[in-house]
Amino acid sequence: RKEVEQDPGPFNVPEGATVAFNCTYSNSASQSFFWYRQDCRKEPKLLMSVYSSGNEDGRFTAQLNRASQYISLLIRDSKLSDSATYLCVVIQGAQKLVFGQGTRLTINP
Amino acid sequence: DAMVIQNPRYQVTQFGKPVTLSCSQTLNHNVMYWYQQKSSQAPKLLFHYYDKDFNNEADTPDNFQSRRPNTSFCFLDIRSPGLGDAAMYLCATSRVGRGRELGQFFGPGTRLTVL
Numbered sequence: 001r002k003e004v005e006q007d008p009g010p011f012n013v014p015e016g017a018t019v020a021f022n023c024t025y026s027n028s029a030s031q032s033f034f035w036y037r038q039d040c041r042k043e044p045k046l047l048m049s050v051y052s053s054g055n056e057d058g059r060f061t062a063q064l065n066r067a068s069q070y071i072s073l074l075i076r077d078s079k080l081s082d083s084a085t086y087l088c089v090v091i092q093g094a095q096k097l098v099f100g101q102g103t104r105l106t107i108n109p
Numbered sequence: 110d111a112m113v114i115q116n117p118r119y120q121v122t123q124f125g126k127p128v129t130l131s132c133s134q135t136l137n138h139n140v141m142y143w144y145q146q147k148s149s150q151a152p153k154l155l156f157h158y159y160d161k162d163f164n165n166e167a168d169t170p171d172n173f174q175s176r177r178p179n180t181s182f183c184f185l186d187i188r189s190p191g192l193g194d195a196a197m198y199l200c201a202t203s204r205v206g207r208g209r210e211l212g213q214f215f216g217p218g219t220r221l222t223v224l
Binding site for chain 1: 215216
């Protein structure tokens with residue numbers, strides 16, 4: 001089993017739709033959680049941290065469920081510019097980042 | 110603007126010819142990382158420095174070495190590049206505060222081609 005698993009995708013949704021990604025992690029000792037986005041041939045960019053209390057940043061909402069060991073990302077009112085690969089990242093001990101394989105999202109006009 | 114800078118952005122080398130990739134940061138972050146990312150795959154951590162402490166991943170080949178002469182700079186040395194080492198190499202930095210990881214910031218990457 002992979003340490004971090006994401007929805008395989010790809011997701012193709014119309015502009016304005018709501019889309020949700022899930023990510024599960026296997027190490028219950030994982031400490032911190034993040035969502036990154038990566039555009040084609042570019043570096044990953046931090047999208048948001050994920051907290052147990054949930055956090056929202058504009059159209060983006062992230063949730064963490066420690067009991068079930070999953071993380072979610074919700075994008076409302078999707079824009080064409082949201083098209084990217086979304087990477088779930090889990091921090092384990094000693095600053096070890098583990099990336100999910102990424103989910104490719106395409107927003108269609 | 111504070112940032113993570115990688116040079117060169119594109120590097121072409123010959124099979125077996127050593128190559129060095131550089132990374133610098135103006136964020137004054139205490140942790141620096143090197144990742145390898147191949148097409149359609151997630152970034153794979155090679156090693157990282159927490160201050161001066163070097164942490165090598167168990168599956169990082171001996172062919173890959175790193176140096177961090179000061180807080181701002183970190184280098185990736187590939188001693189004898191093989192065709193399988195062609196990839197994007199990403200440098201990242203982070204600040205660990207009160208034992209917590211506060212998020213990593215990536216440089217634009219160096220795309221390595223091995224002929």
